[in-house]
């Protein structure tokens with residue numbers, strides 16, 4: 001039953017970007033990008049350093065709003081909502097479109113409060129019992145519950161790097177997002193912690209659209225179903241991951257995946 005639902009969902013578009021340009025002052029960092037990101041799918045953004053992967057990722061939850069010199073034009077819709085419309089509250093949007101960063105960044109609070117913070121400010125729990133349930137459920141989905149359940153009042157910063165990253169993923173999940181953005185989530189982790197986070201990503205895409213920026217082509221090949229290749233601010237090619245890696249249509253993609261550029 002679950003599988004049928006998932007396959008049906010995999011054809012649904014979750015995010016549509018049309019004519020997106022991003023400028024940092026005079027630097028034109030993203031050039032007329034058009035893309036449709038499928039629901040319940042892992043989409044990887046790959047490309048050489050500085051090609052605009054992180055910049056475009058940050059467009060999807062308006063994190064670029066926080067950078068003074070940054071200007072975004074064009075249209076981005078999540079379902080039917082124009083996320084840049086003046087009626088959209090960016091704080092609310094970022095609960096709906098959660099983000100996990102390169103370096104794990106737990107709050108200097110207890111493990112419990114790291115998870116409870118978002119649900120509290122968004123009023124998602126009516127009682128302490130409900131909040132406890134959200135915390136447990138989020139930590140379970142973050143695949144870290146068993147490791148922390150007996151020390152929820154200890155600081156999140158006391159966990160290992162890989163545990164901290166899974167805590168941050170659990171924190172992003174706690175506000176019931178529809179989309180999870182991950183900006184090189186494993187780059188600060190060792191191979192074992194990386195494997196655990198990759199396994200978690202595979203689990204999470206059954207329920208969320210996951211968009212991951214990665215420098216590792218091996219990682220993109222392991223975790224994603226769709227891959228977008230960026231080069232000098234252009235979205236050069238977007239296709240099924242297997243096609244991108246075995247049968248790219250653009251010579252720039254081919255050069256990148258064969259190690260000739262980047």
Ligand SMILES: Nc1ncnc2c1ncn2[C@@H]1O[C@H](COP(=O)(O)OP(=O)(O)OP(=O)(O)O)[C@@H](O)[C@H]1O
Nearest residue numbers: 024027029047048049050051052053054055056067
């Ligand atoms: N805050 C900023 N201020 C000014 N320019 C920026 C800023 N962030 C990114 N840029 C510029 O925008 C372009 C795209 O950068 P971005 O970080 O999005 O690329 P990337 O592909 O994610 O790179 P990397 O893989 O190295 O992280 C680069 O030319 C970069 O110098």
